[in-house]
Structures are given as structure tokens and as C-alpha cells.
Amino acid sequence: MLNTPPAVPSTPSVHAEGVSNDEFRAAMSRLAAGVVLVTAHEPALDPEGPGGEDVGMTATAFVSVSLDPPLVLVSLREGSRMDDLLDEQPLWGVSVLSESQRHIAGRFAMKGRISDRLLFEDIPYVRGEAAGAPLVGGALATLECRTEQRVTAGDHTLVVGRVLTASVPSADGGPLVHFKGRYRQLG
Numbered sequence: 001m002l003n004t005p006p007a008v009p010s011t012p013s014v015h016a017e018g019v020s021n022d023e024f025r026a027a028m029s030r031l032a033a034g035v036v037l038v039t040a041h042e043p044a045l046d047p048e049g050p051g052g053e054d055v056g057m058t059a060t061a062f063v064s065v066s067l068d069p070p071l072v073l074v075s076l077r078e079g080s081r082m083d084d085l086l087d088e089q090p091l092w093g094v095s096v097l098s099e100s101q102r103h104i105a106g107r108f109a110m111k112g113r114i115s116d117r118l119l120f121e122d123i124p125y126v127r128g129e130a131a132g133a134p135l136v137g138g139a140l141a142t143l144e145c146r147t148e149q150r151v152t153a154g155d156h157t158l159v160v161g162r163v164l165t166a167s168v169p170s171a172d173g174g175p176l177v178h179f180k181g182r183y184r185q186l187g
Helices: 021-028 081-088 099-109 116-120
Strands: 036-042 053-059 062-066 071-077 091-096 125-127 134-136 141-153 156-167 176-179 182-185
Touching: 036 071, 036 081, 036 099, 036 134, 053 071, 053 081, 053 099, 053 116, 071 081, 071 141, 081 141, 081 156, 091 134, 099 176, 099 182, 134 141
Parallel strands: none
Antiparallel strands: 036 053, 036 091, 062 071, 071 156, 091 141, 125 134, 141 156, 176 182
16 A cells, blocks of 8 residues: 555645735736737748748737837746747837727737737738837837847846837727736726
């Protein structure tokens, strides 16, 4: 007969400060956040091969940092494809999604998703002149940025970008908002 230890009930991960991952996640889900699509163009590995690939990710941790100079900050999961790409490629774009673009946010937030090339296939976009990144058609605002600074913060990288261009291509509709774990509309 094997001598097995008694089963230990699973407990939520608690940090030294006493806040569990679940408690922190629940508290932060009560903070409404705008939803953006962060994009970049990954250059081709072979200069004589295909022209590289567009990459995108949905983000809710995006804020304005400074007016002079114009700076923004996005938080990326450390080791994610976008984190790795922006570590090598300093130019990127941001599309502030409208309430009618929930499907775009969901598409680029999927885990284990198909290739980004297929995700961009039926989404209208223009290629930014300064960064070369896709900027989504119908977005409330678009920005093109160049990375100024990268800061490791826990399991994320904070990327501070200098805004190279900013435009407001669409004034129609309200913003897409993330609150309590879901995409929502204002009002």
C-alpha cells in the first residue's frame, strides 16, 4: 500500500502583501478602460522574400503620458509576440476602437488564435505613413508612435512611445469600453 499525503485544498495564490491574484483581478475589473488595437509591421526575415507580416493585439492598459512631448504608454504581457516585436521594431500604431468594433477587439484578444495575417484579412485599414503599421478604418482616433522607453514591471513591459502622428478619422459613435471583464458601450 502506498503512503500518500492527504489532499490539500487548493487556495488562491496570495502574494507576500496578502492580496490574491483573484482579489486583485476582481478589484481592477471595476476600472473602466478604453479599448485599443496596437499594431506593428514585422519586417521580412529575408529581404528578397515576402514583405513581412502585420501584427496586432487588443489592449486596455493604454494611457496618455505627456503633452510636451506627446507620449503614450501601453502595457504588454512580457514575452508576448507584440512585446518581442516592439523590442526589435520601434515603430507601432494605435487605433482607438469604437463601440461598433467589438468584433475587432475580440478577434485580436483571442488566445491560441490563427495567424495575424488572416485576422487582418477582412478588416478595413490604412497603412500609417510614419510607422507603416495598420490603422483600423472607422476607429475613433489613430496614433503612430516610436518607442522611447521600455520598463519591466512585474510580468509586463511598459512601452512609452512618442506620438509621431495623431488623427481623428471618425467622430461617429462612442468608445468601446472594457468593464467587469466584458466589452461595453457608454450610456
